[in-house]
Amino acid sequence: MIYDVFLVERHIKRGHTSSRLRLPNGGGIILVIYHSKPNERAKPFRRPSVAGCIAAFTVLALLSPTYVYAAPDTTFVTESTLGPAPTAGQIQGLLKKARAGDVKAQEHMGDLHMDGSGVVRNKVLAAMWYSKAANAGNALAQYKIGLMYLRFEGVPFADDNDTTAMMWLGKAAQNGEQAAFAHLYYYYGQVHPDPKKMSFWQGVEDGLDQSLLKQQEKFKQLLQTAKQGDAVAQRRVALRYEKGRGIERDFAAAATWYKAAAELGDVRAQDNYADLCLTGKGVPKDPSEAAKWYQRAADKGFSRSQYSLANLYRNGHGVDQDFDQAAKLYQQAAASGIAAAQTNLGRLYASGKGLDSDPKQAASWYQKAADQDYAPALRSLGIAYQFGKGVKQDDDQAFALYTKAAEFGDVKAQENLAFLYQSGRGTKKDYANALSWYQKAAAQGSKRAQNKIGVFYQFGKGVKVDLIEAHKWYQLAADQGHDQAIANLKALGGLQ
Numbered sequence: 001m002i003y004d005v006f007l008v009e010r011h012i013k014r015g016h017t018s019s020r021l022r023l024p025n026g027g028g029i030i031l032v033i034y035h036s037k038p039n040e041r042a043k044p045f046r047r048p049s050v051a052g053c054i055a056a057f058t059v060l061a062l063l064s065p066t067y068v069y070a071a072p073d074t075t076f077v078t079e080s081t082l083g084p085a086p087t088a089g090q091i092q093g094l095l096k097k098a099r100a101g102d103v104k105a106q107e108h109m110g111d112l113h114m115d116g117s118g119v120v121r122n123k124v125l126a127a128m129w130y131s132k133a134a135n136a137g138n139a140l141a142q143y144k145i146g147l148m149y150l151r152f153e154g155v156p157f158a159d160d161n162d163t164t165a166m167m168w169l170g171k172a173a174q175n176g177e178q179a180a181f182a183h184l185y186y187y188y189g190q191v192h193p194d195p196k197k198m199s200f201w202q203g204v205e206d207g208l209d210q211s212l213l214k215q216q217e218k219f220k221q222l223l224q225t226a227k228q229g230d231a232v233a234q235r236r237v238a239l240r241y242e243k244g245r246g247i248e249r250d251f252a253a254a255a256t257w258y259k260a261a262a263e264l265g266d267v268r269a270q271d272n273y274a275d276l277c278l279t280g281k282g283v284p285k286d287p288s289e290a291a292k293w294y295q296r297a298a299d300k301g302f303s304r305s306q307y308s309l310a311n312l313y314r315n316g317h318g319v320d321q322d323f324d325q326a327a328k329l330y331q332q333a334a335a336s337g338i339a340a341a342q343t344n345l346g347r348l349y350a351s352g353k354g355l356d357s358d359p360k361q362a363a364s365w366y367q368k369a370a371d372q373d374y375a376p377a378l379r380s381l382g383i384a385y386q387f388g389k390g391v392k393q394d395d396d397q398a399f400a401l402y403t404k405a406a407e408f409g410d411v412k413a414q415e416n417l418a419f420l421y422q423s424g425r426g427t428k429k430d431y432a433n434a435l436s437w438y439q440k441a442a443a444q445g446s447k448r449a450q451n452k453i454g455v456f457y458q459f460g461k462g463v464k465v466d467l468i469e470a471h472k473w474y475q476l477a478a479d480q481g482h483d484q485a486i487a488n489l490k491a492l493g494g495l496q
Contacts, residue, residue: 072182076144078111085118095445098129099411100376106133107141119445120479123154128443132409134168139175142168146180162187174204181205215246226257234261235269242272242282251282262293270297271305278308278318287318298329303336310341314348323354334365339374342366346380350389359390370401378405379413386416386425399426406437414441415449422452422461431462442473450477451485458488467492 146168369377477485
C-alpha cells in the first residue's frame, strides 16, 4: 500500500522499521525502507508534527539498506487549464452532453471540477465524472481517475486504493495512454516488485508500439491518397487528426481536411466539419457556418445532420428560430431511427411548437426512442404516464420508466424518481431511497436535488436533523442561483 508521509510518525511510534511513503507534494518521491514486518499496516495519520517528520528522515538516514526512488509525477494536465474558463452557457451545454453519455464531455466536466474552472472546485465530482468516462472506455479519463486513487483525491480512502489505481492505469495503458506505463513500471518494478507483471506490461507497450508503427505507415499511405484529391481518404485523414489515431491530435489539421472533403461533396465530412464549426475546435466558433454545412448534408438525406440542423432551428442558434423547420427536420431524422430526434419530435408535439399539439403523438415518439433505451425518452415517457398526457395515468409505469432512465444516469429522471419515493407514488414511501437518488442527481450538479437534500436534513426526513448539513446543501444550490435554496438559507439565519 502506498501511504502518505503523514504515516511516518505513527509508524515510528509503533516500532515499524519500514514503509512506503509518499511526500505531500502530490507524488514526487516515494521512500522505500526494508523491514522485518512486511504485513503490518498503519492507519492514516493526517497531521504530522515537525518532530515526527525529522525523526522519520533520521530513521531513513540511519537504517540499512535504504533506497530512495524517484516516482513518476502524478499530476496531469486538464483541458480546462489550456484555455479561459467556460461561460455558464458553455458549462450547461457540456453538462447536458455529459449527462447524455458523451464520454469526452464527462472527462471535460471532471477537468472543470478538478480546477474549479467555471464551476465549484470539487474533487469528488471530478472523480465521479472521470469514473463515468473511464467506465465508458475513455483512456485519458482512466488515466486521470487512476492518478486520483494514487493521490487519495476525490475517492474514498481504502487499503486497496493502490490496487484500484493500478487497475485503472492498466486499462488506460491498454487503451493506448502512454503516460500510464511509467506508473505501472514503477509500481511493479519497485513498490511491489512483480517480474511477471513487469514483463506483461512491457509486452503490452511493445505491442502498442508495433501497432502505432503500423498505424503511422497506414496514415502515410492514406495521406498520399488524400493529397491526390480522394474525398474519402481526406475524411479519414481528418478523422485521424481529430481523434489522434496514429498521429498527434490536431483539430486545425482535422478541420482543413474535413473541409476539403466536404467541398468535394462527402456528406460525412460535411457533418463532421459542421461539428467543428459549432464547437470551435480547429476553426473559429461559427454556428452559421455549421448550419450551412449541416444543411448541405441534410439535403442529401444524412440523418445526423438533419437532427443537428433541427436543433439549431429549434434554439435559433446560427439561424433564425423556426419551429416549423425544426419539426420537419426532426421528422426526417426520426424516420431514420435517431432516438434523440424521436424524443425532440415528441416534445414538439407535446408543446405544440411547429406542430399541432398532440399528446398521443408525443407519447408515441417517446415510446419509439424509449424502445432504444434512450434515457431522455424514458424520462419523458415517464412524465407522460405520471401526469396522464397522451396515455392513461399510471404511477407504476412512471416509476418503472424513471428507474430505468435514472440508472442510465439521467439526472432529471433521478430527481423525479426521488420524488416518487418521497411521496410514495408508484412505490412505497421511502425517504432513504429518495435521499439516495437526490444525492446521485446532486453529484451531477442538480441544484434542485441539492436543495431537496437540504430540506431532508433540515426537517429530519429519513435522517437525523442536521442544520449544518442542511446549510451546506442549501449553499451549493444557492451558489447556482436556486431561488428556494436562497430563501431556505435566509430562513436558517446566520448559521455558518
